[in-house]
Amino acid sequence: MDLRQLEHFLAVAEEQHFTRAAQRVNIVQSGLSASIRALEEELGAPLFIRSTRRVDLTAAGKVLFEEARRVLAAARCARDAVAAVQGVARGTLAIGTTHSLSPFVDLPVLLARFHAAHPGVEIRLCQGGSAVLLEKLRDGRLDLAFVPMQPSPPDDIRATMLACEELVAACAHDHPLAGRRAVPLERLGRETFVDFQTDWGTRRLVDQAFARTRMERHTGFEVNDLATALDLVALGLGIALVPEAIIAAHPADPQRPPLAVATLAPPEICWELGIAHAERGAADAGPVNPAARAFLALMELDVVAAAA
Incomplete structure (x- = not known):
């Protein structure tokens, strides 16, 4: 064996x-x-x-x-x-990520820069729902994972927030909600939703918001990728609650009608993105893997450069 x-x-x-x-x-x-x-x-x-x-x-x-x-x-x-x-001359770096990361973190560029700095380190990347990624962090299959911060990470996971974005209602350009502002959540209850699988962070966030209002909603389309979700929305088959930056970053497609947006009335629904690793005791000093620590250091340099 x-x-x-x-x-x-x-x-x-x-x-x-x-x-x-x-x-x-x-x-x-x-x-x-x-x-x-x-x-x-x-x-x-x-x-x-x-x-x-x-x-x-x-x-x-x-x-x-x-x-x-x-x-x-x-x-x-x-x-x-x-x-x-x-040191970081050899070894592996295993990273997990949820979908729709690109508006917030340019992961391919980060990985390319890391590879250029540490060519002897094997990089492994996987995508999945937040629940699957957290489980892989726990059992050591992943060193780091980009995951939503809602619900709060378990006690054995340490996460650092990278982005906080308000959810907006994406809809077709000719939808009655297109361009409206401060739309009550109750108004959306009459719509058909395009949404993600139940273990996705955004789905949980929206489900919790409707549960607080004690309202039901109809999810007609349940998909596994953002591109399909936005195509269905653009074609008028439903609406979707997504981070505003997702819509701004969505490329125009001449084969599809344009997307429109409606903002929500307070209280806002905030989607938060974090980078997580398994916690190693009360005085957590970060990931055990030196390659993972080097990757985090590279990310921190990017944040400093962006702020300068």
Whole structure:
């Protein structure tokens, strides 16, 4: 049994699908299947119940799942400890991010600058909902994650706010709400919403705002990416509550009608973005991984330069 086999096992267990798992770990599906079969033969027990639609863990697989996560987290800590001795010349940097980061942080440029400064460090990037990213921070699969600050991060996660943006109602250019100001939330209750999956930070923020007013709303379209959401809005199929900077940064598309915006009446709904890492005790000194600390230092330099 080796660490790579455990990584393959965790990928299949979490994705519940061999094709998606193979894409995640960058291996052909036949190679992934062979790796899992070899692991099952070595352990003398089947790890998955396979069907045409999905794969589920057997009892033995469930036991291995927790142990595999613990072993891989320990291995990562060991690599980080060695990297700390060597500085930032080698090692890995694993970063997670929610979608729609570009109006607030130019992550590709930051990663390119980090790579130029530390070419020996392997960079890994993944996207996902905030709940998934926080879980990956906890078990050591990520060093840093860009996540919404609502709800407040758990006690074992430390986050620093990067942006605070008011939500506005995006709508089609010919929608009755287009251009209106101080629209009560109650008025939006009559609209069809285009929204994100329930574990997305923006979705939770909007759900909480409507729950406080004890109003129901109709979500007709539930999507996984901002571009699709805004296309549906532009074509008049619904409205969406999104940070104002998202609309400002949305590129014009000659194949789509333009978007319009309505501002909301107080109290404002504020979307906050932070960068988070797993906390290492009461006197948290930042991420253990020196590469992650170097990346944060690079971000701080950008903030200083922007303010100058």
